[in-house]
Amino acid sequence: MDSRLTIAGRELAGLRAEKTILLAIGIQLFIAMFSSFLVVGLVSMYDPGALDGAEIEVAAAGDAVDDLERAAAEVPGASVTPYDDGDAARSAFERNAADAVVVATRTESGRVSTVVTAPDATVETTVIVVQLRELLRTYELDERDRRTASLDESPLPLPDRGETSPYFSFTYTVLIPVLVFLPVFISGSLVVDSITEELDQGTMELLRVAPVTLAEIVDGKAAAAVGIAPGQALLWLLLLEANGTSVANVGPILALMTALTTLVVAVAVGIAAVAPDRRAAQLLYSVAVLVLFGGATAMAGGPANAVARLAIDSADATTGVLVIAYAGIAAAAYLGVRRVVTAEGFGR
Template sequence: MGSRLTIAGRELAGLRAEKTILLAIGIQLFIAAFSSFLVVGLVSMYDPGALDGAEIEVAAAGDAVDDLERAAAEVDGTSVTRYEDVGAARSAFDRNAADAIVVVNRDDGGGISAVVTAPDATVETTVIVVQLRELLRTYELNERGERADFLDESPLPLPERTGSSPYFTFTYTVLIPVLVFLPVFISGSLVVDSVTEEIDRGTLELLRVAPVTLGEIIDGKAMAAVAIAPGQALLWLLLLRANGTPVANVPSILVLMTALTALVVALAVAIAALAPDRRAAQFLYSVGVLVLFGGATAMAGGPANAVARLAIDSVDATTTALVVAYTGIAVVAYAGVRHLVAANGFED
């Protein structure tokens, strides 16, 4: 164990020379420390319609404007002004008296067509388009509700709108998982760089001359990479809590992310053994991580979903079982990769 700790300490001491890694950690620190301010701007990109106070003026024309006006009364920040024809609506739009144009007409079959004109590539375009989308969605729902009486069979009831805060959704489903998993990716990248650099410089052979085995060398490097990940995640979560974002089940989150770190580190060691060239190894590692986490995220019990449920204290037996399962998979994966590398070594 002493030799492993010595190698781990050597790895940690060498992190000061990794400028890219330090920059990545610095960016995470900035996001976590100023999360209460940054989340407003990030939510505007994640869900532009969440911004309060957005108001648009719509110039409307056509023979179905009455229903559009009723729909606008249900959408906050949207007002509709009726114009005699499309030309008058266009004129209002051109002189900036309206933010958008909506022309709604009924056809002979009872259908409704809507032609929308919005500004092209302006700062306000995104907010205008989001508001128009909400207006037309409400218009459609109202029409469906009114026409339900003429159907032979009753349609399925529409689900009630939850009205959940986009800030809450963004924080717990995007921000917290990102801050938790970025250290995982960084740790794996550190191992890839460390092992391939040792092979490239020939220092791995020097280490093997010392009274340590190849397995102990790999263990030491892995210990350093795994150790720094939960420390980073804990700091980010504490900073989020200091900024008014409570996070529940922090120990369970750290156990889960440590297990995932060990799994990613095992992947990194395997890739470094198969492709000792640094550039090739980093490329393969990036692809491998994307496939690994992309596939896991596609599942209902993916790591991101598990972290979000733990953070909001919505834990059930399935979530706990997932944490245990990921831990077991990580232990088996690292033990298997470590055994293979220790038995077969690295090929220069």
């Protein structure tokens, strides 16, 4: 055990030379420390609908413009100015007197056709498009209600629109899983770099000469990589808590991510054993992690889903079973890889 701890301490001391890893950790630290500020901008990319309410001026024309004006009264921040025809509306748009153009006309079949013009690739485009979408959706619902009154039989009612906050969903389904799982990937990358560098520089042979076994060398390197991951994740969660984002079930979340870190480290050790070249090993590791987590995410009980449910305290017994299952798989994978590497050694 002393030999393993010595090797683990040596690995941790060498982290200062890993500039890329330190930069990745620094980025995570920045995100966690200022999450309450960053989440506002990040949500605008994750869910542009969160931008509803921004003020836009719409130049409208066509024989259905009156109905469009009534719909605009129901959309906060949207105002419609009618023009005699489409050319006049587009002229106002070109003069920057309007943010967008909507030409709404009724066809012979009774349908309403709309042609929308919005700015092309400007900073305001996303805001304008979101508000236009909300305006046209409201217009469609109003038109549906007006026509429903003339039907002999009422159609099936539309479900009520949800009022969930995009900030809440982004924080618990994207931000927290990202901060929890990034240390997992970093730990695996550390193991790949550590072993391949030892092989490349010939220091692995020096370790073999020392009074330690190959199993102890692998255990020491794995212990260092696995040990730093939950510490990082705990720090990120505490910083989120300080920023006003409450996270439930911190213990089970850390247990899950530790199990996944062990699994990824086992994969990293196996890759380093079969591909001792550093560049090839890192490429194989990246592909393996993408396949592993991509497949797991596609499952209903994937790691990201489990973390989100645990964080909002909506986990059920199935989630607990999944955490235990991940721990069992990780332990079996590591012990299996450790046994093979100990028997076969690292290639050259």
